[in-house]
Amino acid sequence: DIQMTQSPSxxxxxxxxxxxxxxxxxxxxxxxxxxxxxxxxxxxxxxIYKASNLESGVPSRFSGSGSxxxxxxxxxxxxxxxxxxxxxxxxxxRFPYTFGQGTKLEIK
Amino acid sequence: xxxxxxxxxxxxxxxxxLTLTCTFSGFSxxxxxxxxxxxxxxxxxxxxxxxxxxxxxxxxxxSSLKSRLTITKDTSNNQVVLTMTNMDPVDTATYYxxxxxxxxxxxxxxxxxxxxxxxx
Numbered sequence: 001d002i003q004m005t006q007s008p009s010x011x012x013x014x015x016x017x018x019x020x021x022x023x024x025x026x027x028x029x030x031x032x033x034x035x036x037x038x039x040x041x042x043x044x045x046x047x048i049y050k051a052s053n054l055e056s057g058v059p060s061r062f063s064g065s066g067s068x069x070x071x072x073x074x075x076x077x078x079x080x081x082x083x084x085x086x087x088x089x090x091x092x093x094r095f096p097y098t099f100g101q102g103t104k105l106e107i108k
Numbered sequence: 109x110x111x112x113x114x115x116x117x118x119x120x121x122x123x124x125x126l127t128l129t130c131t132f133s134g135f136s137x138x139x140x141x142x143x144x145x146x147x148x149x150x151x152x153x154x155x156x157x158x159x160x161x162x163x164x165x166x167x168x169x170x171s172s173l174k175s176r177l178t179i180t181k182d183t184s185n186n187q188v189v190l191t192m193t194n195m196d197p198v199d200t201a202t203y204y205x206x207x208x209x210x211x212x213x214x215x216x217x218x219x220x221x222x223x224x225x226x227x228x
Contacts, residue, residue: 001170001171001172032212034214034215036155038155043204043218043219043220043221044155044218045218046214046215046216049210049212049214049216050212050214055216087154087155089155089157089215091208091212091213091214091215093168093213095168096157096160096168096169096170096171097145097157097160097168097215098157098170099147099154099155099156099157100154101154102154102155
């Protein structure tokens with residue numbers, strides 16, 4: 001399976017900060033990458049699909065970029081509701097889908 | 109509006125087979141561009157992809173669990189079933205079913221999840 005590696009595993013930041021999370025694939029997946037936000041006890045929520053497309057209803061402070069093997073999720077100005085765990089996931093249909101190990105975004 | 113709901117046992121014994129059912133509404137697995145998948149999450153740990161079944165019957169499985177998993181669909185009843193054999197305590201997790209759609213099969217809707225505990 002394609003391995004997805006996220007960095008950092010934990011990120012401490014303050015409200016208003018700009019933060020970036022990186023996801024690297026073990027081989028090229030084209031643009032087929034999604035980002036999810038998960039809060040404790042809840043199912044994940046889709047934020048970004050096809051690397052850079054914002055899911056309907058997701059605030060515009062979230063953005064994604066990248067293609068091939070390296071991708072980033074950026075939150076332009078952190079809000080209190082954004083403190084959560086974030087996962088990347090590749091969904092190139094040639095392969096079994098796989099998730100990154102997650103990035104926990106904590107309040108500094 | 110797409111909804112999905114998982115059902116099945118909350119407790120299974122080691123070596124038993126787990127059978128989970130996902131009942132969904134708001135889309136049809138007869139339609140091109142639709143898929144349903146299963147994902148699990150052990151307590152306090154990361155998400156793990158398990159399996160996906162496409163509208164045309166094609167299937168994908170996690171390579172590490174492929175020998176233990178079977179995913180099937182019942183399009184008449186809008187259900188997808190996942191079976192996992194030879195359950196072990198390390199399989200204790202919340203199991204989610206999810207919708208893959210929009211023709212690129214991105215996972216855009218999730219069920220609430222069901223916690224399955226493996227213990228004797």
